[in-house]
Amino acid sequence: MLDRLISKIQNFSLVVVFLALVYLVYSYYDTQQFKNNPIPSSMQEQIDQKAKEIEVIIQKVYNIDFQVPIYVSDKLPKQAFGITFMNKQNKIAIYLNKNVMRESFDYMIEDVLPHEYAHALLFRVQRGYAREGDGHSLEWQEICLKLGGSRCDRFVNHEDVIREKLRM
């Protein structure tokens, strides 16, 4: 009787170990898939839709017809969710960090996009005139809030604004 019970428990343990292995292999495969492919279209659509919403607000509030290309990249530093970049020709682009996108997708949509758009709009308005500490200025914060950002924290401790002109 006891022997049978023990053998049942052992069988059960084997099943658990097997399922855990299946899960591990699956999640490894899943992670690799995400890493090696463009992001799923459902995610891309949500990004596009949020971008559209923000651009509509910019049109309404600032009367500026503003479209910014948004790229998903796995080359961003790990601590940056997004980066706003302006090159020497005053072309502006937003990069979103693919490496943290899956765990933080809602945050990316609701907070990072308005945050980066506020930088992008300031770049556009200032047209490359560098200002001291223009990263998370009061002006930036005001725009970020108007664009629907819910956490427009001025004192985030990462550098997410790159102005190529400053490096000349």
Ligand SMILES: [Zn+2]
């Ligand atoms: Zn920022």
